Amino acid sequence: MxxxxxxxxxxxxxxxxxxxxxxxxxxxxxLSGFFDVIRAIFKGMYDAVDTVFAGPPFWIIILVLVLAGLWVRGWKFALGMLAGLLLVVGVSQWENAMHTLALVIVASVIALIIAVPLGILTARSDTASAIVRPILDFLQTMPAFVYLIPALVLFRVGVVPGIVATIIFALAPGVRFTELGIRGVDREVVEAGQAFGASPGRILRQIQLPLAMPTIMAGVNQVIMLSLSMVVIAGMVGAEGLGTDVVAGLTQLNTGLGVEAGIGVVILAVYLDRMTAALAKPRQRRFPRKRAAAAQETPAPVAA
Known part of the structure; x- marks a missing residue:
């Protein structure tokens, strides 16, 4: 220097x-030993999730995903996803799609484990918010390719640099939405909890987090979508999945291969987006028929 x-x-x-x-x-x-430990942890998490999705026959995973879509979104969404997932199988991209899904899940979970507590901290401390906000601005405006350089140096070629770059790229919305949701809770409700002698931790668990949950879940949705948008960049550093074929289609000018892999990314994006968007809504709004049936079964109160 x-x-x-x-x-x-x-x-x-x-x-x-x-x-x-x-x-x-x-x-x-x-610090090479420290980063070797992180690499081993991230690689182990990815291998475990990848085994769950890529190990069983494709029809079992499709059945599980479609049934989950039927439960959360209804039969129209489930039928559309069934057609889409079968199309992924038909173009021989199922294994790559499951590798990509495993990468997205691992990166999103780690990003949320970091983002949600950090968002809670920034919501409860103006000083922390003032410090974290410019860092998040930096993370969101820095070109995603730049994250690959230190990730490659520290973690070597493979899926781990892709996971690390994805975590950094997708982290900011989780923090921002968590802070926004908690700060948006009605102050009078919080003051009522304080008046009844509730501790700050209890107010956070029983008042602020439940009321902020729709906004926090919207942040979860954005984290997952940004993670999925990084699959192509992760494919450039040796991560398995659809990104590898997209990169191959680009370098070889193979339009067919690129479109097939791109369709897989789109179908995964639609499924994850619709599912997380539905989970962001209160349960009674997601299941209006069950709520109506329960209301009909509940006997009317007898007037005194």
Whole structure:
């Protein structure tokens, strides 16, 4: 770094790149064991989830996904997803689609484990919010390809750099929506809880989080969608999945291969988007028929 300062004094050019490379060299030299442990953990999580989805016969996974869609969204959505998933099988992209789904699930879960507590912290502390907000702005505006460079250096080629880049890229909406949801809770409701002697932790668990849940779930939806948008970039660093075929179609000018893989991404995106959007709604709005039937079965109160 001293040499960088000398060149700055001579040329007037800020040696930012040299400083970053010096930090990178220090990290890779002194913290390589730590990143090897993280790599092993992320790879183990991915392998476990990938085994669940890619291991069984395709018709079992399709049946589970379609039944889940039927329960949450109804028969029209389930029928459409059945056709879409069978199309993925028909174009020989099922295994790649399951690899991609495993990557998205692992990256989204890790991103949410970081984002939700951080969003709660920023909602409860203006100081933390003022510190975190510019960091989130930086993460959202930095080109996604830039995240691949340090990820490759620290975690080597494979699925783990794709997971790490996806986590960083998808983290910000989870934090922002969690903070927005908690800050949007009616202050009078919180004050009523305080008046009854509820502790701050109890107010958070029993008042703020339940009332903010629709907004938080909207953030979960955005985290998943941004994770899925990174599959192509993850394919460039050796991650298995649909992104690999999209990259191959681009490099080989193979339009058919690119379209087949792209259709798989679209179908997964539609399924995950509709499912998480439905889960963001209160249960009684997601199941209006059951609510109406329950209302009919409930006897009317007898007037005194």
């Amino acid at each position: 001293a040499g960088g300062w000398d060149r700055f004094l001579e040329t007037g050019r800020v040696p930012l790149g040299e400083w970053v490379e010096a930090i990178e060299k220090f990290v890779t030299t002194n």
